[in-house]
Amino acid sequence: MSEVNFECIRSIEPNAANNTPVAVTASTSNTSSTAITSSTNGNSSTTQTQRSQSFENSADAYLEATRILLVLIENVLKEPTNPKYRTIRLENKTIKEKLLSVAGIAQLLNAIGFQRNVTEYTLPEDVPLKRIQQYRDVLQERRESWLKGTAHTSTTATGRETPKVNGNEMASLINEQRQSEPLRPIVTSTPYQQRITFPRVLQTNNAFLQSMELQSDAVMQYEDEKLLAAGRALIPIDELTQKASEKLIAFQEQIVAGECKEKEPCIRDLLVVELCNWFNTEFFEWVNQLPCRVCGSEESKLQRTQNEGDIRVEVSFCCGQETKFYRYNDVAQLLVSRKGRCGEYANCFTFLCRCLEYDARIVYSRFDHVWTEVVKKYVPCYE
DSSP: OOOOOHHHHHHTSTTOOOSOOEEEEEOOSSSOOEEEEETTTOOEEOOHHHHHHHOOOOHHHHHHHHHHHHHHHHHHHHSTTOGGGGEEETTOHHIIIIITTSTTHHHHHHHHTOEEOSSEEEOOTTSOHHHHHHHHHHHHHHHHHHHHTOGGGOBOTTSOBOOOOOHHHHHHHHHHHHTSSSOOOOOOSSOHHHHHOOOOOOOOOOHHHHHHHHHHHHGGGGGOHHHHHHHHHHSOHHHHHHHHHHHHHHHHHHHHTTSOOSOOOOHHHHHHHHHHHHIIIIIOEEOSSOOOTTTOOSOOEEEEEEEETTEEEEEEEETTEEEEEEEOOOHHHHHHHOEESHHHHHHHHHHHHHHTTOOEEEEEETTTEEEEEEBOSSSOSBO
């Protein structure tokens, strides 16, 4: 007989609540509570029960919370006598922001068997493993349904149909699927290896020259027409051009007023600056180390480096879990992942410069660094 409380399972799913939305304001006191004020009557509450009755969970929040909860449950099932895995610390940043912030999660944790005190949730050893396994199985099934977009046609064991997914939530589901590794690249005219493979020209055994030839071949992937079209579609060119035009006008006004003695810049030079700003702040994420999937720490120990097909993968270990950092070289994959260190950064940004027909080059240094240089129009040099 199932020990699962399906009402608690449903309560954390997107669109599970239909009450009036609320305004949420972070507390400024020394406590970690959140002040929740109704937008209709002004009443406030800090209880998880009232929170779950007041507003819906987004698909993103639901998928991330269930991912974390399933990891925690799996750890308990793997090592049921290890007290470390039976404890959820309330002040853990990832736990607090991505698990405990989800409406209905407190009731679900209680249903599984967790007990809360001032600083943590604990799972007593007398909670049957069978019950924990049943909750894991149902959570996995429901989460998979939401990922596949079939949750609205599924029914729970109680016979009640689960809520439908709206357009925004479906977009969130696509984003969640996009983060599964290795990523599917954007469709291109030719596969990655064909885009970077050319007959060898240099007849030499010099390792440095050989590496330079391979690097020069690698940038030829940028010239794929379908890939260029995809890159152009991602760039908010109208917005960036508007910002560049405003800066040009400001320059011209300063020159006329005698406040600036510099030569008037070319609009294309200002545009590439705006492209760089957008790339750094909105499009691409610099990642030194992927955070642990359980505790959120970025101090995970690098365990090994391995290859999965053409992709080099850095595998880190923390909290009993492995985290894989895929070091993509294919721009078609970087346009999807949008994260990495200097190699991925320069690779993707140089390509986007080529999308806008800038003369750009990617520079490889022998001291383990990579960057992009773009030729300026009014001063013939690279910056």
